[in-house]
Amino acid sequence: MGSVSSPAAGAPENAATAASARAGGCPVDHSRLDPTGRPVSADAAAFDPFGPAYLEDPAGALRWAREKEPVFYSPELGYWVVTRYEDVKAVFRDNVTFSPSIALEKITPFSDEANAVLKAHGYAMNRTLVNEDEPAHMLRRRALQEPFTPEQLAHHEELVRRLVREHVDRFIDAGKVDLVSEMLFEVPLTVALHFLGVPEEDMATLRRYSVAHTVNTWGRPSPEEQVAVAEAVGKFWQYSGEVLEKMRRDPSGPGWMPYGIRKQPQMPDVITDSYLHSMMMAGIVAAHETTALATTNALRLLLENRGQWEEICADPSLIPAAVEECLRFSGPIVAWRRIATADTEIGGVPIPKGAKLLIVQASANHDERQFDDPDALDIRRDTAGGHLSFGYGSHQCLGKHLARMEMQIMLQEFTTRLPHMRLVPDQEFTYLPNTSFRGPEHLWVQWDPEQNPERTDPSILDRRLEVDLRGSTRRGVPRTVTVRRIDREADGIVRITLADPDGRLLPKWSPGSHVDLLFDEYSRQYSLCGDPDDRSCYQIAVRKETDGRGGSRYVHERLAVGDVLRLRGPRNHFRLDPDARRYVFVAGGIGITPIIAMADHARRTGRDYEIHYCGRSTDTMAFLDRLARDHGDRLTVYRSAEGTRLDVAALLAEPAEGVLVYACGPQRLLDALEEATRHWPEDALRVEHFTSDAGTLDPTKEHAFDVRLSESGVTVHVPADQTVLAALRSAGVDVPSDCEEGLCGTCEVPVAEGEVDHRDLVLTKAERARGDRMMTCCSRACGKALTLRI
The missing domain is CATH 3.40.50.80 (Nucleotide-binding domain of ferredoxin-NADP reductase (FNR) module)
Incomplete structure (x- = not known):
């Protein structure tokens, strides 16, 4: 498809307006007004979500906005653009004020001719899980979510491994290949169709239509291209309906759509015929395209950051964490859409009722208020699991675990069989022009087949690594550090200088950050107190606590220069507000x-x-x-x-x-x-805080309650003498934790319903008042039940 981008009707040329404004020194374009009547800034007027800067680097293209104008109106697009992490998360969190109903609306209105083509094919795409309001959305999500649980997805692991192995077998001796055309497009689509339950004989036809749907919904095709896109989308709609009817005749087979057909008689008002048809078409695109783009982005990133590629080749246990960091750094979904159902505000900016929002996850994932050194790839980043690439809240992507499985398995195969693979130099990366999905259309790699490890050690083909579908990578992967110096700082206080054993630079950090030191049986949090610009070392100060739990005594009595420790972080729950006077x-x-x-x-x-x-x-x-x-x-x-x-x-x-x-x-x-x-x-x-008694429970003063997990429908009973964290773990639900005293924030989970008895020392008053999150290691339910979004 072409990448022609024309100004909105009646609007002056953005580039000229912006240039004129800058030349005159005024940051405001007084010829443009937002829907509230305020002038639009020159930067906002110049914003082009179909231009090369945004397509190549959406987070970089919106750096100015995160710094100066985090919520702005784009007259070119007719949308309010939201760029900072907390604001994007707040919009996702409130799906009543910010309705998802326009998520699948065409961002570029089609011509009458193109609409006539769609009508001729009976195109009637309507509500799906991504664009449906409450209460209908949650009823359908709960009814259809079981096939997406980690337990059910485990049945697809062998298929994914087989497909990945077969595709690599085809080109392992070629020495050069475009991974997108030879594998990264094909494997996720085949997995998606199998997951949906599409019969084998229909797979080839449905493969041809997926790209057209993306351009139809999120692209800017020219009027001539719109007719061709409409023709493909219309055929896609018709054919998906025919496949669905074939499934109805025998819904006994595996797959999400047969599962929905079998559930329909039990819930006919919830799972309707039209809903299944829309989900059939949308599901193919959602399950295929996001995974294909995410894996392409991840491989490009890791091969460009050669040191980190070599780390995961040497230690494949780093792969799940690498996947999360790649999803943060360059996720497949750049932006999503919402519409305001009432007059409201975002980040202090008034938003009128009916305003359309482009919420840019790619920008949020590079917000330095949330992530230290966000433009650096760090596969050991402790906060990578907090990315918003799969959305947040009740509309978070149902297929996120399937995508993680595929990405991890593909990286396992490449790092095992082609660790010497490199990007072909000087290749040009191109992208399908659209607002919401991003990944290179081609990814050329090369290698010397004579160096393929399996030629000398065929046993590597028998290696099998576990996949992590439960998000335990949120904790980050510890790195190794050595003790460079121990200096007396005051009576009972020593300053410890830590460095990478191989002299590599440590990750950047911001004031207020802390690290977790892991030594022997101890894991302790210490604030960083050195120079954030000196990445050759970290400094912490430790006071000896004679009546403590043993960590400080270990540091003072046993730690020596040259000792090797493991360190997780840095993390920052005590961040300086840059806007304070x-x-x-x-x-x-x-x-x-x-x-x-x-x-x-x-x-x-x-x-x-x-x-x-x-x-x-x-x-x-x-x-x-x-x-x-x-x-x-x-x-x-x-x-x-x-x-x-x-x-x-x-x-x-x-x-x-x-x-x-x-x-x-x-x-x-x-x-x-x-x-x-x-x-x-x-x-x-x-x-x-550095002390807490939040982890201590007195069963004579506590009460038991139930915790329901909205994503799986499981209910876990929490006795009076047990924490929520312990109860979840006993039920096989993996929630990461560290201090287990309500100090570090690692065990945070989102709360959907119920009043929380907050006992942590992490959340602010405002965050507690919102009641949408809790620390499972210490906080409890005020009443008889809580519902968690996990």
Whole structure:
């Protein structure tokens, strides 16, 4: 299809408008107004979702928006564009205010001639799982979701492995191939058709139609192309109906569509004939195209980042984590669509009723407010599993586990049989012009067949690796670090310098980040306190806790220079808000570790701030010399042994607009700060905790309740003496965790229904009030039941 992009009717040329605005120095295009009557910025007027910049790098093309205008109106498209992680997630979360009903609407209206062609074929694509409102959506999703559970998908694993092996066999000795045409298009489509239950004799015909459906819905074909697309889509519709009728005559076979046909007599008002026809057509595209594009993107990324490709070749256990990071970095679904059902706002921007939204997951997945160093590929990234490539909330992609299975198996095959494979240099990557799906149309690779490992070791063909369909990769894969230095920082406090054993750079981190250190039986969280720009090492400070659980004693008494440790992270649940007007930093004792990194950042960026550091005496307070040197005029030190104490109430007596208080230290200090800021704006106080009793349960004070899992329909009973996390694990549900004290946020799960008794020290007041997430290691149900979106 062509990539011609014409301006909206009656609109001036975007590029000229933008250039004129920039030349005059005004960032606003006063000739354009959004639906609320406000002028449109020149950048927003110039945004072209069908242009080469967006097609090649959608996240990069919207970097300006994430930084300056995270929600903007595009007159070219007629949509409001949402670009930041939290805003995209909020839209996905609220499918009542932001209806999915336009998700399959043509983004480019067709000509009368093209519409006549569709009508002639009886095209009547209507509601499917992706564009249906409540309550109908959840009823149908629950009725049809069983074939998508990990347990049911396990039946397809052998088919996927066989298909992948057969296709690689065809070209293993060729030395050069276009992976898209030879494998990456074919295998996911065949798997999709088998999953749906399409008879073998109909597969070849249905393969021809899938690309036309994408262009029909999300592309911008020219008027001449629209007729050809409509013809293909119309035939696709007719033929899928014929295949469905064939299944109806004998619905006993395997597959999702026969499953739906068998369920129809039990729920005729929920699973209707027209609904099955629409799902038949949409399911082919959804199950095929996303996986094909995701795998193509992943292979390109890993081969371009050769060091990480070689890591997964050497250690295939990294493959599930690599898949999640590739989905974050370059997912197959760039953007999705919603429509506002009422006047509302997103990120503080007023959105009128009826406004159409383009919510750009690709941009959200590169939001530095959510992901440290988001434009770097890191297969050990601890937060990669939080990507939005499969959407979020009740409309999250049902087929995500099938896609993960296929991607993992294909990477297992390539890293085993073609570890020496490389991209053909200087090839040009092209993309099908559309707003929502992205992956190269061709991916040329080459290798020396004489170096194929199976020529000297045929036994490698017998290797079989497990696939991970339960999302346990959300925790990230630990990396190995060595102890470079151990320095005394104060009485009872040592500063540990950690580095990669091979001298490689460590991932970037932002102030407030922490890492998990794993040594012997211990796993402990420590804030990073060094220089974020120095990626040659990480620094943490550890205070010896004589009555602690043993981790700090291990560090002080047994850890030595040269020791090898495992490290997970960095993660950041204590992130500095870049939009604050001023910061008040408060630290007590070892709580100075995240605070000093925040203060360093504020000083480097020219932000207004002050530091209040409390301790017992000078000799017990870490980093005093460094603080005095770098922050002397901003620093106030309080030493209780000398009679100087922080008067928290006096410090925070007067709320100030745009001022945020960041604090870390002992619980009594944090409690005093919380009391002193009750009259401040909500969430003006941001804290990091280091102690918690949230994991302790007294069965005489607790009550039992049930937890229902919306994706599987399973109900798990949680006794009074057991955490939700423990109950889920006993039922075979794998939820990642780490501290298990409500401190780290690893065990977070989304909540669909029920009131949560929050006991964690991670969520903010506003997040708790929304009630849409909980920490399973400590929080419980207020009532008799909860429903989780897992």
